[in-house]
Amino acid sequence: DTEVTQTPKHLVMGMTNKKSLKCEQHMGHRAMYWYKQKAKKPPELMFVYSYEKLSINESVPSRFSPECPNSSLLNLHLHALQPEDSALYLCASSQEQGGSYEQYFGPGTRLTVT
C-alpha cells in the first residue's frame, strides 16, 4: 500500500480566512513533505518534516504554517493568503531507509484564494 491521503480535495477561501490542509499516510514513512504546484509547472518544495521535526523550510511566507502532530499526519495551516497562493498543494512521504527513497504523493488539494 503506497497511499497518501489529502483533505479537502478542493478549497476556496477568502484572503481573511483561516483554513487547514490535512495529509495522512500509514506506511510508516519517516519523512513528509509539502509542495506547491502552479499550472504547467513542476512542484516546488515548501517544507520537509523528518522524524516529526521540521527539517527544511524553503523560505515560505509565514502565512503558511506547517504542523506534524505525529508520524502519520501532516497539516498545513493557511492564514491571510493572497490570490497568487492559488495552486495545487501536494503532500508526499518517503521511507528514508532500507534503500527506499522515492516520494509517494497524495492526490493534492486545489486551493483557490479569492
Next chain:
Amino acid sequence: AQKITQTQPGMFVQEKEAVTLDCTYDTSDPSYGLFWYKQPSSGEMIFLIYQGSYDQQNATEGRYSLNFQKARKSANLVISASQLGDSAMYFCAMREWGGSNYKLTFGKGTLLTVNP
C-alpha cells in the same frame, strides 16, 4: 544552471509504440538518485521508476525502463507498448545525497500524448 533538463515540452506517440522521454542532469555530487514521475490531468504525482548513481544496471518496472548513461549524465525514460492511459505529464527528478538531501529537484516536464 538547471540541474534537470527535459528538452521535450511535448511528445506524441501512437498507441502500442515505444517512446523515449529525455532527461539530462547536472550534479557534482557522486551520490544521487534519479526518479521519474507521471502526473495525469487529475493532478496526482505517480512514482514510476528510480535509478541510483551507483546502480550498475538500468532500472526497469514493467513497461518502464530507465536508460541511464552516467558519463553523459542522462536518464531517459522508455515506455514500451504505449497505452492511451499513458497520456500525462512526465517529470524527471533528482536527489543529491550530500547537502540538503531531502530535496527533489524536478525538470520542467514533458507532456506525452498517446494517439489511438
